[in-house]
Amino acid sequence: MKSHDATVRELLDVAGTTYAEQADIDLADKPAPLYRLLVLSVLLSTRIKADIAVAAARELAVFGTPRKMLDATWQQRVDALGRGHYVRYDESTATALGQGAELLLDRYRGDLRRGREHPDGIPKALQEIPKLGPVGAHIFCREAQGVWPELRPYLDKKAQDGAKRVGLPTAAKDLAGLVPGDDLPRLAAALVRVTLEKDTATRLIPA
Template sequence: MPVQDKVRTLLDEAGTSYASEAGIKLADKPSPLYRLVVLSVLLSTRIKADIAVHAARELAPWNSPQKMFDATWQQRVDALGGAGYRRYDESTATALGQGAELLIDRYHGDLRRLRAKADGDPEEVRTLLVELPRLGPVGADIFCREAQLVWPELRPSFDSKALSGAKKLGLPTDPDELAGLVEGHDLARLAAALVRSTLQRGVAPAVR
């Protein structure tokens, strides 16, 4: 199958971003960016992606650092547990409260201030992100993979799982070459689809 046909099939089969799946209409605005941070924290733990996405939906009422900080620890635990995010519910509930407090103190609850502090440097964005409790390098990569939709300076962002998916499908594993296969606004969708081809059994055979 020609590469372009393979990419189109991949996007059709698995090209929904994780943010969209979690009900986040991503935009360069404080609330959706914060919800993406929460999703990235949840996805970076050793838990199934669909459970993490469900948990992000359950946490949607606390869609700002201030609201998350004001929620009780037990409210956060209950929301996570209700989504099946039970193995790490208590520690994650604590980390989300601590992370919300950090974002309020350093960035007035607005991740666009973190972006401004990074001054267009993708690696600095990652460095600042990993200061958030429980996010870590994996979570920072997840955030950048999704946020490249609205923060173009992050393009192209393909983490190790996405590049593993590209290799599995016989697609380029050089990020710039891979990015050249789609328009800029489709990079986040492509990255998500490549991750799914790594994590979900049925994706790669459907594309091949």
């Protein structure tokens, strides 16, 4: 049986690219990349393949701030989603993105970092964004813990289910002890892929 350390090394090697990295987001504690992560989280929240959501997020990068997203026409947002083949939910998502950008500008002056001061916590603040429910909040927090240390360790049920499948401990604090803090987003992404992607699970779960 492989050791936990060996399993984690394999996880990170095979599936440890974060969704932000996959979407060409150079994540940092700055307004623009955090906003792009928020948009990606909205796109990943729907019942659509992750690769399609990531492709659509890349297309929407041209509207990479709340002001640019709000200033874009609804049709421009729909067209960008279409170029990423995000067609099943394109119209409703285009509307939600405009509404979310307006909310961010009104409430946080376009800077999502101000949501960290929400009295009910970051996940609750995120769920005020149109079309971003608990699933989207989990996605954002799993990735953002790399730049917002107060979220660590953020390893929700999807990540914990993946840990169970590959024989790792499931408690967040135990999983966090297996990697440096900066690697937690990569570990979370890898564990989620084990849960959601059959091919990844097949490569990593012993027969």
